[in-house]
Amino acid sequence: MRIRWFGIFLVVVAGFLALPAARAQASLPSPLERPDNAGLKNHLKHLIFIIQENRSFDNYFGTFPGADGFPSPLPCLPSKWHPSQCVTPWPDHAASNQGGPYDAPYQTADIDGGKMDGFEIEAEEDLQNKFHCPPSARQGELSHRRFMATDDEVGPYVAKCTLDVMGYHDGTDLPNYWTYAATYALQDHFFESTFSSSHPAHLELFSLWSAKCTQLDPPDVNSCAANTDPGNIWSPTLPTPYLWTDITYLMNQYGVTWKAYLDGGLGDLNGHNAVQTLWDVLPGFETVQEDGQVGNAENYTDVDFMSDAAAGTFPQVSWVLPKFPDSEHPTASIAHGETYVTNLINAVMSGPAWNETAIFVAYDDCAGFYDHVPPPYTFDSLGLGVRVPAFIVSPWVKPGLIDSQICSTDCYAKLIEDDFMNGARLSSAGRPDPRVVYRDEEPKYGNLVKDFDFKHKPLPPVLLRAHPLSRLRDD
Numbered sequence: 001m002r003i004r005w006f007g008i009f010l011v012v013v014a015g016f017l018a019l020p021a022a023r024a025q026a027s028l029p030s031p032l033e034r035p036d037n038a039g040l041k042n043h044l045k046h047l048i049f050i051i052q053e054n055r056s057f058d059n060y061f062g063t064f065p066g067a068d069g070f071p072s073p074l075p076c077l078p079s080k081w082h083p084s085q086c087v088t089p090w091p092d093h094a095a096s097n098q099g100g101p102y103d104a105p106y107q108t109a110d111i112d113g114g115k116m117d118g119f120e121i122e123a124e125e126d127l128q129n130k131f132h133c134p135p136s137a138r139q140g141e142l143s144h145r146r147f148m149a150t151d152d153e154v155g156p157y158v159a160k161c162t163l164d165v166m167g168y169h170d171g172t173d174l175p176n177y178w179t180y181a182a183t184y185a186l187q188d189h190f191f192e193s194t195f196s197s198s199h200p201a202h203l204e205l206f207s208l209w210s211a212k213c214t215q216l217d218p219p220d221v222n223s224c225a226a227n228t229d230p231g232n233i234w235s236p237t238l239p240t241p242y243l244w245t246d247i248t249y250l251m252n253q254y255g256v257t258w259k260a261y262l263d264g265g266l267g268d269l270n271g272h273n274a275v276q277t278l279w280d281v282l283p284g285f286e287t288v289q290e291d292g293q294v295g296n297a298e299n300y301t302d303v304d305f306m307s308d309a310a311a312g313t314f315p316q317v318s319w320v321l322p323k324f325p326d327s328e329h330p331t332a333s334i335a336h337g338e339t340y341v342t343n344l345i346n347a348v349m350s351g352p353a354w355n356e357t358a359i360f361v362a363y364d365d366c367a368g369f370y371d372h373v374p375p376p377y378t379f380d381s382l383g384l385g386v387r388v389p390a391f392i393v394s395p396w397v398k399p400g401l402i403d404s405q406i407c408s409t410d411c412y413a414k415l416i417e418d419d420f421m422n423g424a425r426l427s428s429a430g431r432p433d434p435r436v437v438y439r440d441e442e443p444k445y446g447n448l449v450k451d452f453d454f455k456h457k458p459l460p461p462v463l464l465r466a467h468p469l470s471r472l473r474d475d
């Protein structure tokens with residue numbers, strides 16, 4: 001019976017993969033177009049942002065029909081371990097992946113001035129430096145064999161000397177994510193907001209900036225300068241290292257309600273059973289402390305989120321952050337991550353707030369996984385970085401949409417401002433801020449309002465199995 005159902009599943013997926021590429025496409029912004037901001041305010045009372053970890057777009061959706069996925073012929077990247085050969089993207093059905101290095105110097109090398117050809121070499125060098133890994137095969141025998149090693153940075157998890165940055169997953173591995181993308185909306189030009197790692201990416205998520213402040217006692221915001229390595233992470237002994245303005249400061253001025261829901265609660269810098277402090281950065285902002293809203297940043301996902309979903313009592317804006325095992329961050333299982341996200345979405349769909357809600361799922365950085373699309377712009381010294389997966393689930397989204405507007409998590413802040421603050425921008429918050437660029441005013445970004453159609457009948461919820469059949473395997 002198990003084989004029969006899996007066979008049916010493969011037939012369904014095969015049929016889906018054969019869908020024609022003629023899908024709805026969101027065009028780039030035009031000054032003549034006027035998105036339906038009135039419909040936005042009337043219909044979307046709750047915006048929920050689920051932020052997962054460390055994947056590239058091609059790693060999850062490189063073969064998605066109609067999306068800007070792998071080109072033909074497949075790109076072939078150079079290798080130092082095998083200089084006479086190159087490496088093409090290959091299907092990886094392992095639930096746990098290794099990825100590669102992805103801090104600013106590595107992403108700069110990966111992107112390579114737009115060639116997007118440094119991923120394999122950077123991963124090889126990183127594995128040799130960290131774990132003294134041998135090449136994955138003898139000369140002339142490129143493969144993806146795995147050599148075991150331990151990694152102190154991931155606690156009880158076992159890292160693998162694996163060259164898997166060119167590996168990718170498809171709808172047979174992640175059937176729920178592909179169903180959401182096909183039913184609702186997939187964003188195929190959504191980039192990491194900064195070409196670096198989780199800490200600056202989360203600062204950017206909440207403030208549209210990442211900076212390092214050198215004068216913390218007494219605090220001086222003018223000592224803060226843009227940096228892809230912010231350095232200081234908030235803690236009880238360093239409560240407010242982030243002195244510039246975050247989006248909740250402006251929201252507070254307009255009476256906009258918000259919460260950050262934490263999977264397992266608030267942990268420390270290295271905890272795995274709760275959300276790490278470098279992901280939940282909100283309590284470290286001086287503005288959040290001044291507003292007395294630290295408690296808003298420390299709600300429990302498994303208690304408060306589910307209760308709010310059942311009662312329809314979500315605030316206007318919610319951010320949902322995972323603990324490591326649910327995050328899809330290498331080396332955590334992507335099957336566990338998909339189950340975690342599915343349970344969140346099912347809870348919203350089953351509650352009374354579904355018809356007033358838009359759910360946005362995105363990934364904070366690329367984890368060194370290959371992507372073929374170069375970042376199109378450099379707004380400031382922070383990037384954009386490598387393209388990451390993003391999709392939207394809402395009864396009001398244009399069904400089957402593939403949105404090709406250029407966006408990052410900065411677009412989320414702009415949507416919050418347009419929905420709940422009459423289009424106010426962070427530059428009007430009224431406090432000193434040394435940044436040069438306010439990204440919510442950047443005209444090269446797309447407008448997420450264009451992804452919605454408030455004139456059509458709302459789409460019904462699609463409740464999915466939390467543990468779907470898939471080809472993923474635990475090695």
